Amino acid sequence: xxxxxxxxxxxxxxxxxxxxxxxxxxxxxxxxxxxxxxxxxxxxxxxxxxxxxxxxxxxxxxxxxxxxxxxxxxxxxxxxxxxxxxxxxxxxxxxxxxxxxxxxxxxxxxxxxxxxxxxxxxxxxxxxxxxxxxxxxxxxxxxxxxxxxxxxxxxxxxxxxxxxxxxxxxxxxxxxxxxxxxxxxxxxxxxxxxxxxxxxxxxxxxxxxxxxxxxxxxxxxxxxxxxxxxxxxxxxxxxxxxxxxxxxxxxxxxxxxxxxxxxxxxx
Amino acid sequence: xxxxxxxxxxxxxxxxxxxxxxxxxxxxxxxxxxxxxxxxxxxxxxxxxxxxxxxxxxxxxxxxxxxxxxxxxxxxxxxxxxxxxxxxxxxxxxxxxxxxxxxxxxxxxxxxxxxxxxxxxxxxxxxxxxxxxxxxxxxxxxxxxxxxxxxxxxxxxxxxxxxxxxxxxxxxxxxxxxxxxxxxxxxxxxxxxxxxxxxxxxxxxxxxxxxxxxxxxxxxxxxxxxxxxxxxxxxxxxxxxxxxxxxxxxxxxxxxxxxx
Numbered sequence: 126x127x128x129x130x131x132x133x134x135x136x137x138x139x140x141x142x143x144x145x146x147x148x149x150x151x152x153x154x155x156x157x158x159x160x161x162x163x164x165x166x167x168x169x170x171x172x173x174x175x176x177x178x179x180x181x182x183x184x185x186x187x188x189x190x191x192x193x194x195x196x197x198x199x200x201x202x203x204x205x206x207x208x209x210x211x212x213x214x215x216x217x218x219x220x221x222x223x224x225x226x227x228x229x230x231x232x233x234x235x236x237x238x239x240x241x242x243x244x245x246x247x248x249x250x251x252x253x254x255x256x257x258x259x260x261x262x263x264x265x266x267x268x269x270x271x272x273x274x275x276x277x278x279x280x281x282x283x284x285x286x287x288x289x290x291x292x293x294x295x296x297x298x299x300x301x302x303x304x305x306x307x308x309x310x311x312x313x314x315x316x317x318x319x320x321x322x323x324x325x326x327x328x329x330x331x332x333x334x335x336x337x338x339x340x341x342x343x344x345x346x347x348x349x350x351x352x353x354x355x356x357x358x359x360x361x362x363x364x365x366x367x368x369x370x371x372x373x374x375x376x377x378x379x380x381x382x383x384x385x386x387x388x389x390x391x392x
Numbered sequence: 393x394x395x396x397x398x399x400x401x402x403x404x405x406x407x408x409x410x411x412x413x414x415x416x417x418x419x420x421x422x423x424x425x426x427x428x429x430x431x432x433x434x435x436x437x438x439x440x441x442x443x444x445x446x447x448x449x450x451x452x453x454x455x456x457x458x459x460x461x462x463x464x465x466x467x468x469x470x471x472x473x474x475x476x477x478x479x480x481x482x483x484x485x486x487x488x489x490x491x492x493x494x495x496x497x498x499x500x501x502x503x504x505x506x507x508x509x510x511x512x513x514x515x516x517x518x519x520x521x522x523x524x525x526x527x528x529x530x531x532x533x534x535x536x537x538x539x540x541x542x543x544x545x546x547x548x549x550x551x552x553x554x555x556x557x558x559x560x561x562x563x564x565x566x567x568x569x570x571x572x573x574x575x576x577x578x579x580x581x582x583x584x585x586x587x588x589x590x591x592x593x594x595x596x597x598x599x600x601x602x603x604x605x606x607x608x609x610x611x612x613x614x615x616x617x618x619x620x621x622x623x624x625x626x627x628x629x630x631x632x633x634x635x636x637x638x639x640x641x642x643x644x645x646x647x648x649x650x651x652x
Contacts, residue, residue, distance in 0.1 A: 189529050215531040229526035243530045295530070
């Protein structure tokens with residue numbers, strides 16, 4: 126029997142990755158994605174960096190089918206999500222857990238209800254089993270005991286942790302993080318970084334992070350790619366990124382403004 | 393002159409295109425609500441919860457509206473008939489007006505203000521805070537989970553609310569005519585059975601069913617289309633209210649042409 130790292134090879138496992146090919150997308154005449162090509166290998170932790178407004182979050186939403194490209198393809202485990210019908214798309218989405226920038230917890234539900242929603246909708250688990258799963262997920266993010274709280278009672282960092290617990294409840298293969306450390310103090314941000322690494326190792330998931338926080342990017346990534354002017358212009362390990370020769374990458378990672386963009390007109 | 397005409401034509405053309413594409417998107421939502429209506433059985437709890445939130449919680453307001461609508465109809469009926477028609481016609485006149493027009497339309501307008509706007513605000517807030525995206529990434533259809541229970545609940549509850557408003561309106565009218573205007577109970581109620589037609593009851597409640605459907609669908613559609621943070625949510629709330637009221641008046645006219 127053919128195996129790869131002890132895993133049986135099937136068409137499903139053979140194509141277990143995300144492939145983005147020639148993706149274009151515009152908004153109100155603004156061409157945001159201009160032919161993005163990218164491959165995300167199974168098990169890797171990849172971070173997409175780039176300036177604010179360059180289309181990182183847009184790209185992330187394309188990966189999970191929340192947005193549809195004008196041209197190009199996105200395949201998840203060998204299945205093209207750009208042409209998938211709704212039912213098939215929902216099947217593919219079951220493989221994903223997403224942590225949104227503001228956590229996107231459902232205001233009207235408690236922490237427990239937020240985390241258990243997917244389980245109640247998609248599984249036949251009983252109340253006791255669901256409660257156990259919720260506790261397990263909350264324990265993984267160090268939030269056990271908050272089951273009965275409402276999102277409004279949580280701090281920013283706590284909301285992200287609960288959002289993460291909700292993202293992992295359905296045991297996804299891919300976890301996508303949209304600006305996981307934005308708006309958090311450095312210590313809380315670092316604890317979220319630790320959590321991303323911990324979950325990546327503990328759950329053996331593929332991690333895709335979108336951020337402009339280089340501290341976070343260096344810490345959580347196996348590979349960093351940079352999105353600039355709608356294209357991926359750089360791909361490398363954190364060390365390669367730190368020593369990048371390309372001007373735009375070097376300036377971005379070192380936080381150096383382009384002098385040309387700050388020319389002050391004299392009066 | 394030619395330039396301003398050209399600009400005007402361009403503006404009209406753009407607005408027409410925008411309206412048609414909005415109509416297309418709205419029709420698409422209606423199609424999805426219809427195709428996913430079966431989800432109501434999976435989410436029975438949500439449907440019942442929405443019946444309570446949108447229907448039962450609206451009851452006090454609807455009853456107050458019904459009571460005063462009936463009371464003013466009785467008073468106006470008395471004023472207009474005095475010297476021309478026997479007072480015995482006030483009861484049937486008020487009954488017909490309340491059953492066919494005032495009850496369904498005023499109840500629907502009040503509900504449009506309360507419910508359609510609140511649906512738009514709630515869904516709009518969920519949209520701008522990415523809660524709807526979160527739902528979709530959890531492979532839960534936002535239309536099935538959010539729109540279907542609200543639309544179904546409002547469509548079912550509107551005729552119920554209207555029936556109660558009509559009943560209370562008649563009590564209000566009889567109170568005014570009997571207690572304040574000195575008519576006898578027989579004078580007010582006596583001729584109503586002679587003018588009673590079951591078809592009128594059906595028509596009045598049938599209209600309210602469409603009003604409930606339109607107000608909730610518009611609330612959902614505008615909520616799902618919300619963009620731009622708090623300002624967008626505020627705008628969505630106003631838009632839902634205005635469009636629901638307009639839709640109710642237009643539907644009322646069209647149904648009047650078809651039913652009577």
